[in-house]
Amino acid sequence: MGFSVHEIRQDFPALAQSVHGKPLIYLDNAATTQRPVQVLEAIERYNHFANANPHRGVHYLGTEATRAYEQARERVARFINAGSRKEVIFTRNATEALNLVAFAFGLAQVKAGDEIVLCISEHHSNLVPWQQIARLTGAKLKYLYLDEEFCLTHKEIQAKITDTTKIVAIAQMSNVLGTIYPVREIAGWAHSQGAVVVVDAAQSIPHQVVDVQALDADFLVFSGHKIYGPMGIGVLYGREELLREMPPYQFGGDMIEYVEEESSTFAPLPQKFEAGTPNVEGAVGLAAALDYVESIGLKQIAEHERNLTAYALEELRKLRWVRVHGPLDMAQRGPVISFEIEGCHPHDVATILDTYGVAVRAGHHCAQPLMNYLKIPASSRVSFALYNTKEEVDVFLESILNVRKWLGYGS
């Protein structure tokens, strides 16, 4: 079946609305994606016919809820090619998954004098937890810096990741620059130095095949809501032998085996890391989202988004008062474009574009160290998803001309 963006758009009710009297053009997909009816209906079906507390009830609904939840786990495991379902832990979001790794793994394994290596473009969610671990353990944070093309060089990777590195935590794709980092190469080198690799796939997962075994990732995280699923559900993948050795992250119901007055034993994987009643409808929605993405095909999605990105970049570069922050080489980047309009603050840009129905992000994108590194206070960002069209990119580009006019510039 061919890829028809107009058919795909029929699946997304949110895209059919108008804002400020204009058709909505949603270009803030790196923040969150809209959800197809297939996801909304799966959640509704679960709530209508299978809602109960999983892993507890012996009654019919309890069994149905358990089955729905565990099937979702298996769906995720298949999607990222995990070795087993035990390696898939459900969390609230990518941030919680990263905190879990930092505090359950990092805190126990990192010692004073060890180094934790991050990329300067990390999202705060993959940066602030490691700052805390460094502070608590006396370890040192080291950053990978970018070249003029906003990419990482082999030299930088090999200079910064050494045998004193304990953990390398890196996003597969920058949520600001769009850069896709060579995670596989980084993991290979890091492992040769004895370090453990944590991959933040929150941005990359809706745009490319993410295979934890091919990447040789020790841990990998993502959020459901950035891949057409609901908010409030995230995933931590961890290699089984690492997860098995880690202490629990939170304590309470569902994660125990035997509880006595003074002590407890803990449930085996994956329950050990899922204290309390889980977000079953979130997991069900995420599984439906992964089904949806796979039914269209990540290769087709990636090609469509690449065409949109290449077109937008080419057109933006024709405007002498626009500066793009990110790689121009399509082989190095995903469908996220950060840009600056000369003389126009990103917040004004976003307000003005909004009146044309165009939703873009403005600000520091939860990456303040990167903003400081680039010496810019903020940027505007467009990010594409499988449902965006070339016509929408055209409206965005026309609206940008109007930004300059509203702010008192000729063109």
Next chain:
Amino acid sequence: MDLSALYTQIILEHSRSTRNKRQLTCATCKERGHNPSCGDDITIELQLEDGRVVDAAFTGVGCAISQASTSMMIDLIKGKTTGEVAQLTDTFLAMIRQELDNDSSLKNLGEAVALKGISQMPARVKCAVLAWHTLQEAIKTGA
């Protein structure tokens, strides 16, 4: 939303004006204010003498709304007593929060009335009030 009510001539002029954008040589108090989520970052300097604002200026970066609001505020407070400044600040913040009982006090705000429309734009309120909150802090530390 009507952009022409937001990006008016007077707001655009103030947002680009460098008249109030400088460092004071005899500042008696100084306060930095920023909106981390959007990158507005300003520093306000005041020269207070006998409870009166003798001079005021600011430095920093931000969107048109935050820059214009700061510039207009500085025009307004120069020469005023700290008591008068506190009253003007209350009036401005009440205007933005839509908490003014009657509009008669708006005339005291001078050109800053041009920012009244921001009260209809929740996402931009923090840009308009940044300077005024920073001013409150500056006076507190300088008093």
